[in-house]
Amino acid sequence: TIVAAAEAYFSASRRLSGLRALVTSGPTHEAIDPVRYIANRSSGRQGHAIAAELARQGAEVTLVSGPVTLPDPPGVNTLHVNSAREMLQACEGALPVDIAICAAAVSDWRASEEAGQKIKKDGKEPPALKLCENPDILARLSASGAKRPRLVIGFAAETSDIAEQAAAKRQRKGCDWILANDVSAESGTFGGPDNRIILIDDQGQEDWPRSSKDAVAQRLAARIAQAFDRPHRQDETPADD
């Protein structure tokens, strides 16, 4: 029957049941004044696809999403935030988790002072916008002490020297894996359906072929299951053991 087939399909693929996962997704919006903000071109598609896939594989997923136009993924506890500071707070509130995946394109900077009123043109030269650094969510989760997730995964959105930049980022942040992708305008990654990933871990570099963001999510979920020693099918008994 269709029901039995669906049950078999879901139970066969629920390789992550019992694990808790935190996923961030989308851009952040950093207010300059009540009207203006700094944003970036992340659509949230990759992060949302990962959250949906982990949930489908049985994980208990909290998704912390910046402003996107995507629907909340089914079966995922989705929290909506705007700024990097709000995103950090929501992430810390979601700990402890087994897996943290930082797919959001968090703004590195915000305006040092958010104006309470709309900043007016007054006929003079525009003021330089003073910026200050936002909290680094990936680094914070990677260094969260006793609450540190067992597996912390970051993304690196690069426009040049992708693998080198990503390997350096992995070291700097203290995370376990980095999934690097090319977000140059030519690549069509931001906002587009496809992604080409280079995975960096302590073993080195893995090049994944260009594929849909859903396929990237499936491949990542499989690799996570492998890292947690989850068998390919829960109902499979290894022949020799």
Added chain:
Amino acid sequence: TIVAAAEAYFSASRRLSGLRALVTSGPTHEAIDPVRYIANRSSGRQGHAIAAELARQGAEVTLVSGPVTLPDPPGVNTLHVNSAREMLQACEGALPVDIAICAAAVSDWRASEEAGQKIKKDGKEPPALKLCENPDILARLSASGAKRPRLVIGFAAETSDIAEQAAAKRQRKGCDWILANDVSAESGTFGGPDNRIILIDDQGQEDWPRSSKDAVAQRLAARIAQAFDRPHRQDETPADD
């Protein structure tokens, strides 16, 4: 019949036929680098509603829209742009028109230099973002010489002293009417369904009651028809003439 009723409805309301209108709508996005940009909270709902209503009333409408998630209004020639400079170019290309309505929330400023590569955090203090002034589309259309539209209408998005700021803006820009609205966070105007308008013209100030953006568009279209001496119904013959 339904067809006849629909025809009567449309012909009765086509008070602007034969007129050409240009409407701008939505925010602009001003690139900082290939990934980041400065944006604002305009949804484009008011500008799109105006374009749709003017077209419904028989005007030949060109809509120049910044990045929005709204569908193109039916019966409207819609041009899509990102930045203020692209918007100005599209507007100038649409001239001559009889009516220009600048409802877009054009970014006053852009980054002085757009970086070709993603700007990296390098562990130092973030750099101040140097800004320069964008072209002023409303002022340019108001001062376009022989091609000046007969009626130029601007919007003023204010968070305080709304009528005073708007009257000053009307003088400064050289436009004919200003529709001022309150975009403070409390007002819910940006992104929301409603709007409260104060219209400023050479006669003074008119306060419109809070209403839907569609109703604002209808009221504005009626006031434009009045300004162009269009009768309330095209099939009506004035009793004394």
